Amino acid sequence: MAERGRPRAFDREKALKAALRLFWEHGYEGTSIAELKAAMGINGPSLYAAFGSKEELCRGSSALYEREYGAALLAILNDTTDARAAVETLLAAIADMRCEDGPRGCLVSTGETACGPANSAVARHVADRRGVLRNALTDRLTRAAAEGDIPAGIDIPALAAFYTAMIQGLSIQARDGADAALLAAIIKRAMEAWPGD
Amino acid sequence: MAERGRPRAFDREKALKAALRLFWEHGYEGTSIAELKAAMGINGPSLYAAFGSKEELCRGSSALYEREYGAALLAILNDTTDARAAVETLLAAIADMRCEDGPRGCLVSTGETACGPANSAVARHVADRRGVLRNALTDRLTRAAAEGDIPAGIDIPALAAFYTAMIQGLSIQARDGADAALLAAIIKRAMEAWPGD
């Protein structure tokens, strides 16, 4: 059974991608519906019919971001055999993140750290995603400790928070335009803090 | 010769402080003139007569921030004899930053990383301030290398960028509500990356 009614004239995924790009570059409050409509190539009613509201559109973009960018980060973290290499490769991937030819750095790590009272729900959502990334790091490092990749007696949550902070700092500096060599040097230095080296 | 005309009925510095608090907590785009007027306890014409525009008010708040908060950070950095202690104390001060009972973390380090096209000048201004902090770190570490506090052959700009990234990560996590003990543990870990340890 196919879909009833007039078919949608635009590609939902492509439109979502255009929205993601705008939110990534300008933030939630810095992106207007007018700009979204233009970039997505659709008009108001189509946007609201397909996505509900600006906030729901943002959550949809966030979900797309997780699929298209976040998942790869978690895969690096979890699938790299050596824990140290996993973290180092993760940091390198963060430094290399970019939305097409647009904004650099991790959207979640720097996103909506401050916003107006009316949009606090969006800020909380992004902050929660930062928590997810930190939890993933914590889990991976806990596993590393169990596997002997990290010496006993190391404060794992603190170590995870440290590398989370690195991700956030790298993302800000990437967004500010730091060149790849500098980011690589930062990562090299960050790995000097790896326990037991 | 005293001032002519009707005297101002509000304390300019106090009003600026109230504005700073709002910008710190909600960011430039997340703060409306209506909220500023309410918090500053003045009406539109008084605000515009005294401060010019929202953007100029923000720059004024930024200048106040530098005097009230930034200067102390630079003092720690430059006046602490031992370079390692200077950096460690600086990081601790960042972790401890707070606007009264309001937002935590360094305003500049996390501020306006994304904003709408209309406000890009403000974003550039804040990004420039991040550059100032990084330059101050670079200068201090260059001095440390010259004084022998840091071994020869260390990439000083990279080391400065690393600790700048730490400041940014600490600021984000402080803003997100991380407790002081965790931030202290992050700093302890960050100092493990100090060259030559």
Add this chain to the structure above:
DNA sequence: TCTATTGTGTACCGATTGATACATAAATGG
């Protein structure tokens, strides 16, 4: 007191914000 100067309070400006009403177009199922 008179004039000049500056700040305050009200009331309002055009523009933009996020979001819709309504008529019409395009598809499916019968």
Add this chain to the structure above:
DNA sequence: CCATTTATGTATCAATCGGTACACAATAGA
């Protein structure tokens, strides 16, 4: 064909945005 369902395009909504016109109040110098 018709009825139903869904999408599009135009035109617009009330609310809020940053910013001001204007009348009046309060000071200083003459």
